[in-house]
Each structure stands twice: as structure tokens, then as C-alpha cells.
Amino acid sequence: MFILTEPIYTPSKIHIPLNKEQLYKFQVANAYYDVFLKVLLRSYSGLFDDFAKINEDELARKLGLKTEEVVKILQKLDSIDVVKYIPQKNKPQIIFSTERMAVENIRLSPENYATRKKIAETKLKAIINYATSRNKCRSQLLLEYFSDFNVKRCGTCDICLERNKIEANEIEFSRVVDKIKPILKKQEMDINDILNALPEIPKEKVTSVLRWLEDQNKIVRLNDRLFKWKI
Incomplete structure (x- = not known):
């Protein structure tokens, strides 16, 4: 069960999953991110302990960057597991009212x-x-x-729309198809054999249905004479 809320604004959040020593080594090895991470740490406390709310606009002003650039850096750091970044949201949220079972606990007989x-x-x-x-x-x-x-x-x-072009009603069309399909699946037949097999239906209507079936790639013509149902 879940509940869909009204649009709710939730600010961006950051958490650093590394310990201080690991982060320091990353900063030394990646000078490009050093200043950014220092400003981030000085601006917000508790980042090593849990998620903390941040403001990208505020960080952008302190760093002299555009907000979009700050977001891209945060996304990059998130992709390499240096930080965990949850962007701000202002859309309806789904709240699960019951605990979601872990995949490893799901059993199907x-x-x-x-x-x-x-x-x-x-x-x-x-x-x-x-x-x-x-x-x-x-x-x-x-x-x-x-x-x-x-x-x-x-x-x-x-x-x-294609069927409407055929001068045969639905009953006649179905009768032709139902009659010739099993036959043409077993053997090839020329137009005369097919017409003789359907004496109760006017010849022009039978030929119209055959032409439609050929156009729809349901039957093929062999040696320009024999018809065969295409499997």
C-alpha cells in the first residue's frame, strides 16, 4: 500500500559515506574537487554522520560558480561514491504505508x-x-x-482500412480465408483451383481477397502461377 501526497518541497540533501581519512586521500589525489569539498564541509556540519540539508544556490555563491555547475559536481561525486546526493524535489511523493520486503527475503514456490x-x-x-x-x-x-x-x-x-478496399463483405472474406488457408498450407494451388473450391462466392470477390492476402504477405505466388500460404 502507498499514499500519493500533494506536491511537497524537500530541500537537497548530502551525506559523505567515507571516513575523514578516506576523504582526505581523495582530496589529495583529486585536486579539482578539493576546494569544493572544503567549502561543503565548512558550510554544513554532520555530513559524515547522516544526510544534511544543503542549498546549491548558497554553495554556488561561495564558490563563484553557477548553480548548474554545482549540481553537476555533486552528481559526479555521487556517481563515484564520494558523496550521496539527493536533489531537491517539489513534486508529489509516494509514501509506502507498509514495509517493503527486501529482495533476498522474497520466496516464490x-x-x-x-x-x-x-x-x-x-x-x-x-x-x-x-x-x-x-x-x-x-x-x-x-x-x-x-x-x-x-x-x-x-x-x-x-x-x-485495407479490408475496406476489398469488394467483399466480412462473411465472404472470412469464408474465403477459412477455406483456402488450410488447403494452401498443405499444397500450392493456381487461381482456377481456388475458384473451383469456392463456387458459391463470385470470382471477382475471391480474387480481391487473394490480392489482399498477397499484398499483406500472407500468401506467396510461386512461378507467377501457384499460390501458397506463407508460414
């Missing part, structure tokens, strides 16, 4: 892990299918993921 993995894989496959599908309405795919199967094509997604 093999059964729970397998279940979570299967759910994650299902979600990933659904995302991939949504992004790569070339013959089903995007809205239908999205709603079917949430178990809503009784929806019509939206008519406005990229798939539907």
Missing part, C-alpha cells in the same frame, strides 16, 4: 513461479500478435484479449 511465467508469456504473445497481425481488426484483437469476442470490425484501423 516453483508452482507460483511457473504460473506467473505462463501469464507473462501469454501477455507477451498477445502483444506480439497485436503488433504483427495483418489480417484481423486491431480493436477485435484488443477486446478479445479481455474475453470480449462479440465485436465487429472497427472499420478505422490500418487492417480495416
